[in-house]
Amino acid sequence: MLYFLYKNNSYKIRTAVLCLIMSVLTFVLFNINAITAYAASYDDLAMQAEARKQLPIQSNEIENWPVGPEISAESAILMDAETGVILYAKNIHEKVYPASITKILTCLLAINNGNLDDMVTFSHEAVFSVPPDGSTMGMDEGESITLEECLYGILVASANEVANAVAEYAGGTIDNFIDMMNDYAKEIGCEDSHFANTNGLFDENHYTSAYDLATIARKFFQNEMLCKIGNTARYHFEPSAGQPDDFYEKNKHKLITGEIPYDGIIGGKTGYTGESRQTLVTCAEQNGMKLICVVFKEESPAQFTDTVELFDYGFQNFQVLNISENEEKFNIDNVNFFKADNDIFGSSKPILSIDTDSYVIVPNMADFSDLDSTINYDVAEENHVAQISYSYNDTFVGSTYVNLAEIADPADTFNSDTQTVTDISVERDNETEPTKENIIFINVKKVLIGILIFAIVVICIFVLRAFINNNNSSMHRKNRLKRRKRRRERLRSSFDDFDF
Numbered sequence: 001m002l003y004f005l006y007k008n009n010s011y012k013i014r015t016a017v018l019c020l021i022m023s024v025l026t027f028v029l030f031n032i033n034a035i036t037a038y039a040a041s042y043d044d045l046a047m048q049a050e051a052r053k054q055l056p057i058q059s060n061e062i063e064n065w066p067v068g069p070e071i072s073a074e075s076a077i078l079m080d081a082e083t084g085v086i087l088y089a090k091n092i093h094e095k096v097y098p099a100s101i102t103k104i105l106t107c108l109l110a111i112n113n114g115n116l117d118d119m120v121t122f123s124h125e126a127v128f129s130v131p132p133d134g135s136t137m138g139m140d141e142g143e144s145i146t147l148e149e150c151l152y153g154i155l156v157a158s159a160n161e162v163a164n165a166v167a168e169y170a171g172g173t174i175d176n177f178i179d180m181m182n183d184y185a186k187e188i189g190c191e192d193s194h195f196a197n198t199n200g201l202f203d204e205n206h207y208t209s210a211y212d213l214a215t216i217a218r219k220f221f222q223n224e225m226l227c228k229i230g231n232t233a234r235y236h237f238e239p240s241a242g243q244p245d246d247f248y249e250k251n252k253h254k255l256i257t258g259e260i261p262y263d264g265i266i267g268g269k270t271g272y273t274g275e276s277r278q279t280l281v282t283c284a285e286q287n288g289m290k291l292i293c294v295v296f297k298e299e300s301p302a303q304f305t306d307t308v309e310l311f312d313y314g315f316q317n318f319q320v321l322n323i324s325e326n327e328e329k330f331n332i333d334n335v336n337f338f339k340a341d342n343d344i345f346g347s348s349k350p351i352l353s354i355d356t357d358s359y360v361i362v363p364n365m366a367d368f369s370d371l372d373s374t375i376n377y378d379v380a381e382e383n384h385v386a387q388i389s390y391s392y393n394d395t396f397v398g399s400t401y402v403n404l405a406e407i408a409d410p411a412d413t414f415n416s417d418t419q420t421v422t423d424i425s426v427e428r429d430n431e432t433e434p435t436k437e438n439i440i441f442i443n444v445k446k447v448l449i450g451i452l453i454f455a456i457v458v459i460c461i462f463v464l465r466a467f468i469n470n471n472n473s474s475m476h477r478k479n480r481l482k483r484r485k486r487r488r489e490r491l492r493s494s495f496d497d498f499d500f
Contacts, residue, residue: 049299059089063393066317066363071306074297077210078310081218081283081290083398085361087314092211093192096296099271100135100158101213101281102200104220104230105181106166107151111226113170113180116148119242125174126164134160134201137237137249144242151226152235155269157249163199174198190215202273210294213281217292221266221283230267233257254304255282262308266290270303278303284311288320289361318361323390323400324354326368330375330388330402352385353403360390360398371397 049072057068068078068088075096078088086092121144130136137159139145145153147169153162164174171177174197181195185208192209200206220226234250234257237243252270254260268282278298284291291314293307360371371390379387379401386402 045299049302052297055091057088057090058092059086062395064363064365065393065395066313068313069306069309071295071309072298072302073295073306075210076295076306076310077214077293078314079214079218079292079294080361081221081292083359083361084215084218085397086211086395087291087318087361088310090210092214093209095192095207095209096279097202097206097273097276098200098208098213098296099202099273099276099279100200101269101271101279101294102195102198102206102208103154103158103163104213104226104269104281105185105195105216106163106177106198107154107226107229108216108220108223109177109180109184110147110166110170111151111223114147114166116146116151116225118147118169119144120147120150120165120169121242122161122165123168126168127161129164129174130160130199131201134199136161138245138247139165139243145237145240148229149237151229152232153237153249155226155230155267156232156235156251158252158270159249160199160201167198185212185216188215188219200271200273200276202275210296213294214292217281217283217294221290221292227267227283230269231256231265253280253282254301255284255307260301260304260308262311280304280307282307282311286311286315289315289318291315317364319364320359320361321368322356323358323360323388323398324356327354327388327400329373330354351404354388355400355403358398358400362392362397366392375402 052072052074053070055074057070059065060067068090071090073090075091075094076088077086077090077092079086122139122141124141127139127141135158137153137157139153139159139161147166150162150166150169153159154166167174167177171180177198178195181198182193185193185195190208190212192207193212194205194207196203196206220230232251234248237245237247237249239246251257253268255262255265256268262284264284264286266283266285268280271279276297278300279294279296280298280303281292281294284293291311293310293314295303295306295310298306360368362368362371371392372394373388373390376387376389377385379385381401383404384401385404387399388402389399390397
């Protein structure tokens with residue numbers, strides 16, 4: 001066809017045909033190069049992912065610890081959300097680029113320093129500091145939505161401009177909010193992190209670690225509202241006085257949307273930049289365990305499939321053991337001395353007791369008796385006398401507090417619900433590990449019963465002794481009478497020999 005047009009038409013048409021042919025050839029050649037480059041890049045990324053599978057897994061080096069899966073993540077962690085026990089560790093302190101999972105810290109600080117009904121207005125900087133290829137949900141300068149809608153925009157749509165606007169709302173300026181992010185991270189024990197923006201866009205000075213991100217996630221998933229928002233598959237933004245558009249945003253987290261089904265998902269956040277590759281944080285709950293999984297530097301969809309594999313590893317190979325139900329070495333609940341409360345006739349409780357809600361997480365093949373424990377008296381928290389920490393083959397598996405009971409003020413026993421803590425001094429020897437004989441309690445009811453039994457025994461002894469003494473006296477009188485009677489009979493027999 002092109003040949004026919006070229007042979008049978010004017011010079012201009014021939015020129016146009018030649019230009020069209022050149023354009024087609026250029027397009028084909030360019031796309032061939034692009035496809036070839038993409039294929040080479042894909043092959044290179046696949047090789048890198050395969051090489052990352054060979055990286056050492058530190059948790060596999062623990063004696064008698066379940067062997068964890070080989071995954072393609074650069075670094076990964078599986079942590080219990082309540083205790084901080086680490087079940088799986090792969091380069092957990094390596095500094096990496098977090099991408100958009102930075103936003104769980106942004107949302108956590110926003111909800112801790114704001115009100116969900118407050119209106120958040122979008123400034124010029126919040127909107128236009130996001131690069132054209134950055135993730136947004138199309139908010140314009142001057143528009144406003146509630147903080148609650150902002151949180152949905154950040155966690156569901158991963159909107160970078162919304163993260164900036166929330167930072168200005170909570171911190172006054174974006175820079176002030178970034179300072180808040182770094183201060184809070186240090187406060188909760190993050191040592192491998194430094195944040196340079198609110199949304200995770202690439203910056204060489206914006207980095208964290210799997211351990212630090214899991215530590216932040218523990219705080220995030222303790223907030224019920226953040227769990228609800230972070231587990232939303234699709235959200236409807238309706239028109240309002242602050243913004244005129246009606247639209248939906250869909251979550252890209254496939255474990256939340258159900259594209260990859262998994263039981264017990266509580267929430268999570270995705271992340272991606274060219275430098276960080278795929279990053280993911282997810283929380284799930286099964287079998288009485290609430291686990292957080294963080295993976296860094298993956299290739300899609302491995303961030304999801306590896307997360308599922310790590311969750312299966314945790315839920316299938318570990319068990320929860322309640323400390324107060326299994327502890328014997330520091331058992332104080334069965335000691336029948338030194339108990340106190342308002343009711344002296346049986347409802348009293350120990351002055352000291354082990355927290356009944358604390359537990360350890362251990363491999364399925366381990367028993368509580370296999371654990372080593374240490375006690376620390378240097379505890380600053382109110383009502384906590386000491387902390388007992390447990391380890392399995394030198395690996396931390398949980399801890400509990402020895403609590404000081406709250407004792408009501410006697411003057412307020414019948415007219416106040418307020419309870420105060422009695423000031424009790426406890427002498428401690430830090431150089432020797434205390435045993436259950438070191439802790440003494442009083443149960444008033446049993447003391448009274450003991451006194452009563454003792455009194456009854458004493459009375460019985462006195463009665464028995466009086467009876468014995470009385471019986472002895474009676475025998476003595478009878479014997480005296482018998483002796484007198486015999487003397488009289490002898491005298492009478494002596495006088496019978498005389499005739500008067």
